[in-house]
Amino acid sequence: MSFDRLIEKIVKTQNPTVVGLDPKLDYVPEFIKEKKFEKYGKTLEGAAKAILTFNKKIIDEIYDIVPAIKPQAAYYEMYGWQGVKTLYKTIEYAQSKGMYVITDGKRNDIGATMEAYATAHLGVTDVDGEMISAFGADALTVNGYLGTDGISPLLEQCRNNDKGIFVLVKTSNKSSGELQDKYIGIKTVYNVMGDMCESWGAEAMGKYGYSSVGAVVGATYPEQLAEMRKALPHTFFLVPGYGAQGGGAEGVAKGFDANGLGAIVNSSRAVMCAYKKEGCDEQDFAKAARREVIRMKEDIISYLPKIALE
Amino acid sequence: MSFDRLIEKIVKTQNPTVVGLDPKLDYVPEFIKEKKFEKYGKTLEGAAKAILTFNKKIIDEIYDIVPAIKPQAAYYEMYGWQGVKTLYKTIEYAQSKGMYVITDGKRNDIGATMEAYATAHLGVTDVDGEMISAFGADALTVNGYLGTDGISPLLEQCRNNDKGIFVLVKTSNKSSGELQDKYIGIKTVYNVMGDMCESWGAEAMGKYGYSSVGAVVGATYPEQLAEMRKALPHTFFLVPGYGAQGGGAEGVAKGFDANGLGAIVNSSRAVMCAYKKEGCDEQDFAKAARREVIRMKEDIISYLPKIALE
Numbered sequence: 001m002s003f004d005r006l007i008e009k010i011v012k013t014q015n016p017t018v019v020g021l022d023p024k025l026d027y028v029p030e031f032i033k034e035k036k037f038e039k040y041g042k043t044l045e046g047a048a049k050a051i052l053t054f055n056k057k058i059i060d061e062i063y064d065i066v067p068a069i070k071p072q073a074a075y076y077e078m079y080g081w082q083g084v085k086t087l088y089k090t091i092e093y094a095q096s097k098g099m100y101v102i103t104d105g106k107r108n109d110i111g112a113t114m115e116a117y118a119t120a121h122l123g124v125t126d127v128d129g130e131m132i133s134a135f136g137a138d139a140l141t142v143n144g145y146l147g148t149d150g151i152s153p154l155l156e157q158c159r160n161n162d163k164g165i166f167v168l169v170k171t172s173n174k175s176s177g178e179l180q181d182k183y184i185g186i187k188t189v190y191n192v193m194g195d196m197c198e199s200w201g202a203e204a205m206g207k208y209g210y211s212s213v214g215a216v217v218g219a220t221y222p223e224q225l226a227e228m229r230k231a232l233p234h235t236f237f238l239v240p241g242y243g244a245q246g247g248g249a250e251g252v253a254k255g256f257d258a259n260g261l262g263a264i265v266n267s268s269r270a271v272m273c274a275y276k277k278e279g280c281d282e283q284d285f286a287k288a289a290r291r292e293v294i295r296m297k298e299d300i301i302s303y304l305p306k307i308a309l310e
Numbered sequence: 311m312s313f314d315r316l317i318e319k320i321v322k323t324q325n326p327t328v329v330g331l332d333p334k335l336d337y338v339p340e341f342i343k344e345k346k347f348e349k350y351g352k353t354l355e356g357a358a359k360a361i362l363t364f365n366k367k368i369i370d371e372i373y374d375i376v377p378a379i380k381p382q383a384a385y386y387e388m389y390g391w392q393g394v395k396t397l398y399k400t401i402e403y404a405q406s407k408g409m410y411v412i413t414d415g416k417r418n419d420i421g422a423t424m425e426a427y428a429t430a431h432l433g434v435t436d437v438d439g440e441m442i443s444a445f446g447a448d449a450l451t452v453n454g455y456l457g458t459d460g461i462s463p464l465l466e467q468c469r470n471n472d473k474g475i476f477v478l479v480k481t482s483n484k485s486s487g488e489l490q491d492k493y494i495g496i497k498t499v500y501n502v503m504g505d506m507c508e509s510w511g512a513e514a515m516g517k518y519g520y521s522s523v524g525a526v527v528g529a530t531y532p533e534q535l536a537e538m539r540k541a542l543p544h545t546f547f548l549v550p551g552y553g554a555q556g557g558g559a560e561g562v563a564k565g566f567d568a569n570g571l572g573a574i575v576n577s578s579r580a581v582m583c584a585y586k587k588e589g590c591d592e593q594d595f596a597k598a599a600r601r602e603v604i605r606m607k608e609d610i611i612s613y614l615p616k617i618a619l620e
């Protein structure tokens with residue numbers, strides 16, 4: 001139920017991080033692209049196949065030390081339905097290796113349509129009696145601007161299919177405050193959204209004190225992260241913005257509880273492009289990703305208490 | 311530039327409505343499904359092919375009298391990447407018939423990722439120098455919760471590729487007020503979001519007084535629709551919630567300006583399922599859709615001044 005499976009994987013790996021797979025074609029080493037372009041041409045299919053190979057090789061190198069991946073839907077949609085097929089195959093592959101998959105889609109809509117998104121990404125689709133998983137992630141990021149109607153259909157999937165959602169609360173970008181920091185009475189918009197997460201989650205609690213309804217709170221705003229950790233005791237955090245966007249390990253540590261749990265920190269580009277930063281042979285890209293994953297984990301856990309189920 | 315192309319199509323057809331293509335498999339007549347299931351099995355592919363045939367036949371019957379379609383991404387994602395391929399093919403087909411296509415995806419993310427969504431849905435993707443259209447809609451619905459960073463990449467596509475966006479301002483669902491109606495000082499959250507639309511649009515104005523940045527304002531809240539029409543003179547409205555959700559023609563008329571322009575009203579289920587409501591032979595579903603489109607148009611324009619560019 002809820003994020004229990006994710007929490008158990010975090011404890012097992014002693015690693016509260018998730019690798020974001022946001023694969024621009026630029027990130028993919030030449031030797032992979034050349035091979036795929038030769039076979040499929042410089043087409044969306046060629047690009048999508050190159051990205052799938054890139055993803056799989058990274059997963060092969062990290063699945064034993066990282067609990068989860070977070071593919072970002074936008075980078076797959078950019079390569080058309082062929083790219084979206086690669087998203088599907090990436091999710092399937094990561095799960096076959098035992099990883100937890102958070103699809104970062106920030107989906108949102110009103111009731112009936114949100115039900116379709118919930119089915120697409122977390123549920124099973126009814127094709128005239130045949131129940132088929134369309135994308136089958138373990139969790140999905142969503143945007144709560146539309147209120148409860150837009151969240152309820154997801155809660156059903158969370159309860160019935162042991163899934164989770166992360167609602168955008170305080171995002172990591174510079175202009176996030178234009179709306180999110182505005183005051184509604186004595187609370188900010190992100191406070192109000194955070195409170196809604198706690199109340200949506202109340203009916204889908206897990207055994208480790210966290211519900212199925214998590215929140216996205218950016219690493220770039222450590223003060224708000226600390227404030228939110230205190231205000232939202234049952235809400236698990238997905239923390240983007242570490243590394244490339246400027247969030248440091250000391251800051252992200254504020255999103256964790258006394259057991260070193262309660263949050264998972266994302267890194268995308270720094271892992272995918274570790275081989276570029278290292279300047280190593282591009283053939284070695286997946287091993288460079290592994291090295292960056294280990295560096296990031298060590299960096300973050302150095303600021304945390306021992307991660308334990310307590 | 312901006313919504314000029316859409317406005318011209320509305321004037322030409324004298325029809326300020328858009329047909330939402332949100333095709334659940336349940337909406338597709340049996341004779342289409344049977345044929346596709348026979349060929350492809352009860353699979354996501356079979357479902358996706360059935361939906362594509364359904365969409366094309368509806369488009370064939372309405373393209374001469376309706377300016378635009380609005381496919382809702384959720385209902386395609388529900389059928390996996392195969393469904394997303396049907397979304398692509400539907401967009402391509404509608405455009406080949408001269409229709410304007412609004413992809414209803416309510417996408418949102420921070421800068422770099424929003425750029426990927428903008429490229430995916432409105433732009434062209436660079437595959438090692440080959441510039442390829444991934445989905446190629448004319449406009450996209452988006453969620454502005456993340457602020458300006460999440461909108462800027464779209465404005466670039468609007469300016470460079472003659473596209474438009476519709477930002478969620480006041481949605482048509484029951485719980486939309488939980489956040490959207492809350493007061494920030496003397497303005498509601500939806501007022502603040504509306505003001506942001508006007509300011510984002512200022513740098514992408516079209517020749518008929520409307521910018522590239524439109525707003526989604528639900529038909530189910532006619533008072534807010536009237537208030538918004540007055541407050542946001544350069545913002546074109548996409549109005550969902552007519553018909554099935556309870557919004558009437560008199561109410562939606564409040565979203566229009568003195569030239570009968572400034573808004574486009576969506577209807578989805580009532581058109582797609584007109585044959586069920588009529589109780590006609592299911593072979594006749596597309597003609598029933600056409601009849602409903604005409605009924606809806608007559609209903610709405612009866613409350614409007616003559617639609618004219620002036």
